[in-house]
Amino acid sequence: ALAIEVLSPKLYKYPVKLDELRRIIPGFNPPLSFRELSETEPLYRLIIRKLRRL
Template sequence: MIEDAPMYLMSIKPKYAYRIFTNIKKFELRKWFGIKPEKGSIIVVYASGSVRAIIGEFKVGRIISGKPSHVWDKLSMIEETGVSEEDYRYIKGSKIAMALEVVDPKLYIKPITLDEIRSIIPGFMPPFSFRKLYVDEPLYELIIRKAREYLYVKTA
């Protein structure tokens, strides 16, 4: 288990989240608002919308950042990004955008619903976009760490 890598909790619309976990979407596009994960960071995915659950995680590979047109141009040179015009429209109006390469996506065995989270952490609100996640905070300690244990079971 990679506990020393920086971690982030990211809200993603369900259709995009499931594209990540079915290995269709290889890059996640984001408007930049002051937080920039580094290569090797772990992104814990909260599927928003009708799902409303933490469903898995992935490691960040390459990071492309700059004006949205620059990010789009760089992505167009990469084969099979899984990113569409619809994704580009999301970042198009921002001053700075970034594309995070999705590496080794892992779907949790059981999604952790917002109701389950709130039963342990009353008043919990998922981030609008994403935020840093600390290993000593209750969300990680009481919920995510347990979900991750199933992913990293060592077999003999």
């Protein structure tokens, strides 16, 4: 499993479409699945605590 912590997310005025991303980054493939974690979830706290020890 892999998790990426996003520290300063930005909300764009318009969504960036997959074909636009692939034009900028040839061969780009989005993750096959994802799940957003709330800071209040025990899993979130567990993952962040372990990552910060690295």
